[in-house]
Amino acid sequence: MDKNLKRMATMQRMQVTGLRLFYTNGYYNTSIDDILKELSLSKGAFYYHFESKEDFFIQIIENLLVRKVYSMLIEPIEGHEHTLDLISNCFEDALETAVHNDLDYGFVLNNFINEFNGRNQKIMKHLNDILRVWEVNLVSAIQRGKFNGHIDRHVDAEGVAVFLMSAYMGVRTLMVENAPSARKYRFMSQLRHYFKSLEARTTPV
Amino acid sequence: MDKNLKRMATMQRMQVTGLRLFYTNGYYNTSIDDILKELSLSKGAFYYHFESKEDFFIQIIENLLVRKVYSMLIEPIEGHEHTLDLISNCFEDALETAVHNDLDYGFVLNNFINEFNGRNQKIMKHLNDILRVWEVNLVSAIQRGKFNGHIDRHVDAEGVAVFLMSAYMGVRTLMVENAPSARKYRFMSQLRHYFKSLEARTTPV
DNA sequence: TGTTAAACCGACCGCTAAGTCTTTTATGAA
DNA sequence: TTCATAAAAGACTTAGCGGTCGGTTTAACA
Structure with a gap:
């Protein structure tokens, strides 16, 4: 096997298991040993590829976490259909995935933010970057909806974005352990109710 | 000083600093040493009063955390005025406190749930109990609002409770580090907008 | 004032974890 | 096949943790 390919493969395996x-x-x-044990690798292998545990984690964020959040929460709302439906379906899918995941421990980004907040500024910066990308994309999606006439033009896009992010992050934590399916259902009902109140009164053009 | 009082005082000091x-x-x-260092106490003192670190934390939950959540999020909505206003003011106050706290690390209950979830079942049970009390009180407040005619009778009280808890837990995390004041403002605006959509159409009796 | 038990001290133990360093193995180019 | 080097091994160092335990101090009370 090509050396570079082998290198990439080992690093990838470590990162996936690490995450x-x-x-x-x-x-x-x-x-580190927990991770290496699963892969039957040694300390030497790890520190050959990564500088430190922190460096390792930052690479995980850049290589895996960013893409994960992007594909689950950002990409699905990029279309040009009815914005609120896109967001609604996106959340529905994300929550449904969580419900069916026996090993669900909440929203990955939320958990890490909680763990590193006030403890590791460097890592926090990377995590906050992801949040900001999510926020920006939500805001522009909502503005698109206003432009398309689906969303009332008085709606505060930034406000809605903050509200949506809050609600999503919270419900993911709430769904852990206690009646995830029921809570998902109730949450989505209220979300749609809230969305109804954002819709333009007149029929969209 | 009375021995029992001294005992209580020491335990209290440990718990407050511990929390x-x-x-x-x-x-x-x-x-443990971090806590003891601040209090100029020794390991011996700690293990004289508490069985273990876990036992210590559970006592903190029971003695301090429960009361804290109760006084901040439950007691303020127990009145008989307009329910949605009570909740709105309660959230406003709680978030405002967070904004002005330089050492804010998010909603304490949310953080601990994230930390212990899947790692310590015993502690999780205690934390979940607090969540459940909050939920029950929110539900009954909303039902009171329906009964009083302030809230539309079609509103799903359990659904609103889940939605509110989610939103609050999420925004507290979101407010950490990034523009807490602006995010609080935007959040509260949307919350009030959402509340408007829950109000009874007819004038309350 | 002397007794007694509560309250507290702090050295110590066993263990785990991040990171280092020397040695060994695998691999591709010549 | 040889050789240089990438990749991996794994013993070791250092530090910190939860928890133990024999000893010491303190204060209420007879």
Whole structure:
């Protein structure tokens, strides 16, 4: 195998396993050895490829987490159909995935923000960047909806974005452990109710 | 000083400092020695009063956390005035407190749930109990509002409660680090907008 | 004032974790 | 086949943690 390919493959394997364990047990509660044990690799292999545990995690964020959030929460609302439907379906899908995941520990980004907040400024910066991208995309989606005439033109796009992000992050935590399916259903009902109040009164053009 | 009083005083000091450090740095990132150092106490004193770190934390939950959540989020909505106004003011106050707290690390209950979820079933049970109390009180407040004629009788009280809890938990995380004041304002605007859509169409009796 | 038990001290133990360093193995180019 | 080097091994260092335990101080009370 090409050396560079082998290098990439090993690093990728480490990162994928690392993300899963960090998500499941928390960053500080997961040791490098835990990750290496699953892969039958050694300390030497790890520190050959990565500078430190922190560097390792930042690479995970850049390589895996960004894409994950993007594909689950941003890309699905980029279309040009009815914006509120797009967001509604996007949330519905994301929550449904969580419901069916026995190993669900909440919204990955939310969990890491909680863990690193006030403890590691460097990592927080990377996580906040992802949040900001999400926010920007939500805002422009809503503005698109206003432009298309689906959303009332008096609606505050930034406000709605903050409200949506809050609600989503919160419900993901709330769904962990206690009646995820019922809570998802109730949450989505109220979300749609809220969305109804944002719709333009007149028929869209 | 009475021995029993002294005992209580020491335990109280440990718990108060413990909660602050656990909240600030996380449970697993705070060592017993960190807490004892601040109080100029020794390991011996700690293990004389508490069985273990876990037992210590559970007592903190029971003695401090429950009351804290109760006084901030439950007691303020127990009145008999317009329910949605009560909740709105309650959230406003809680968020305003957070804005003015330089050492804000998010909603304390949310943070601990994230940290212990899937890692410590025993502690999670205690945390979930608090959530459930909050939920029950929100539901009954909303039902009271329906009964009083302020809230539309078609409104799903359980659904609104889940939605409110989600939104609050989420916005507290979102407010950490990034423009807390602006986000609070936007959040509250949308919350009031949402509340408007829950009001009874006819004038209340 | 002397007794007694509660309250507290702090050295110590066993363990785990991040990171280092020397050695070994695998691989591709010559 | 040889050789240089990438990749990986794994023993070791250092630090910090939860928890133990024998000893010391303190204060209420007879």
